[in-house]
Amino acid sequence: MSTEQQKRPDGRDATTTDKPRVVTLPEDENRETLVNYYHQMLLVRRFEEKSDEMYKMARIGGYCHLNLGEEATVVGFCAGLEPKDYLYTNYREHGYALGRGIAPNAVMAELFGKETGCSFGRGGSMHMFSLEHRLLGGYGIVGGQVPLAVGAAFAVAYRGTDEVVAVQMGDGATNGGPFYESLNLARIYKLPVIFFVVNNQYGMGLPVEKGSAVSELYRKGCAFDVRGERVDGNDVLAVRDAVRRAAKVAREEHEPYIVEAVSFRHRGHSVIDPDRYRDEELVRQGRSLDPVPAFARHLLEAHIIDDQGLRAIDEQVEQVVSEAVRFAEESPFPAVETLFDHIYASDEHLQESK
Amino acid sequence: MAEISFRQALNDTLREELKRDDNVFLMGEEIGVFEGSYKITAGLLKEFGARRVVDTPIAENGFIGMAVGSAMLGLRPVVEIMTFNFIALAMDEILNHAAKIHYMFGGQTPVPLVIRTPGGGGQQLSATHSQNLEVWFAHIPGLHVVAPSNPADAKGMLKTAIRNNNPVIFIEHLGLYNTRGSVPDGDYLVPFGKAKIAKEGTDLTIISYSRMAAMALDVARRLEQENKWSVEVVDLRSLRPLDKETIVNSVKKTGRAIVFEEDWRSYGIGAEIAATVQEEAFDYLDAPVKRVANVEVPLPYSKPLESAALTGAKQLLDAINELAPRRRR
């Protein structure tokens, strides 16, 4: 791996993310697409704020991890994939579920533990799933999803189709064995998999540089000859473009690829974490790079949208989120008689084939 | 004697043992700066520094293996696995290394290791985060497995665990951390392999451990107050070694037994105890041994489903009502 990959192909240096970079929106971007990215980022923002509120009202239980601060990373990532591509994530995945196109109603209903949720209320916040949207699950065991994605990519290669499998994980997950085994396996079998590392700079209370021998996490591919790059996770277009490059490599060359998006967790690890271990100044600094208002400003400055347009999006998003809460609230809980459903898959096809 | 929480008892004990022996050190995810996911290690990094309280990355197999290796050179690692579920990632180091090294090398190197970890469901943490896996470990010769139910035993058994020369799986419970009880001062040690009669009784015996033992004790006391049944509660405390003698003697006295456990029923602790009782007290039994355990399903997230899957005081009461001798009331 060359050090040149520390630079983005467009020459901008993506390795320092502590200063707001001057971002000019590319001329050739479709205006509607840009507005749509903003819309989606705002949806994730408001959805997560609402999840926090609903947790505090005891509508949501268990562990609940939010994507607040990671909106550009989430939306850029989803935009870089094609609908036919598959996705695995960790437990901080509400935004990815929305980004894959799962209805906000079904995501909120899952958080409420309702039968109408995207995992039928069985999984909760950490375990969203939709075959239709090719989200092959959020996973609560750190790193557990990574080998699964390699296996899905194996199935794709085996069948000779051209989907890509992307697997999202946090920085903390890159310190565990499953990650390294996965890189090696993906490389020796030449599998179309994208390792998407969301470096939000903390795994619970552990800063990246304390948990990882190298803090530029994309470089961890080096020992396996797996290519990679780092992008500014606050820049939705940069993330999208990096994921597109990765997808091209995976799809056309059948080579794994690492994209590391440097992002920032605005709040504690989960909704119940008071976040006392992070330096106040650091948190202030991190939050000041907030990608959502920043992107709104860029759109305004480029005259792609006006204040009225922004307000309209705001109202629309508010409405969608309140509707999701209403839907979740009014949906039924799974019937207790269904407790034993799904422990084993049905074997009816065995009968049929007789 | 001070009245303190289970959490405080563990915290105090770790502090005392760190002070007592420089070979003792703590290791685990988020135990230092974050002060422990469940705050068991609060304040210890400040007091003892990063040499003794080691924050690890999320690499369970790696750092448990490290702990085993350090124990081979005489250190006494006390490792926290954030919750019982994550121990799965370290199974090989525990099963094939920690539990084997002393035997396989002809007794040349002990492995004085403690792994502390909380189990427990009931907080809507769903299928992968709510498990009770004590049976996995209780099955393995070479390990000690203990599961105290109250602050005093937590202290006494953690001390024994740390000073013991073998790998110990020290099972805590999320639902016990805030419970309180009086704890003897000073160097208080509870031996392994000694069950405790938590309450005497004559009608039937409940055999349990960890949080379910605490719950069984509450139920038994309530029944006594209500003047219903006289229930004896055997708190195992130690699952391996298992105090068969206390179990068998109690069942010989009462003639009836219920095993109350929070893991899945099949192949569970209850199966082992029921087998022991029929082997050693068959002629004394007035009824078959009953098992009250969790329903056999991966724990679902949704509250009504989760509640239906967990065992608790109600299930225990039902079993008592079915099993208790009819002669009374």
Ligand SMILES: Cc1ncc(C[n+]2csc(CCOP(=O)(O)OP(=O)(O)O)c2C)c(N)n1
């Ligand atoms: C195997 C395993 N070990 C420990 C945990 C507890 N845990 C949950 S999240 C987390 C931190 C993960 O950090 P990171 O991978 O950076 O992801 P982030 O939460 O920042 O998205 C830990 C230690 C777990 N769920 N699974």
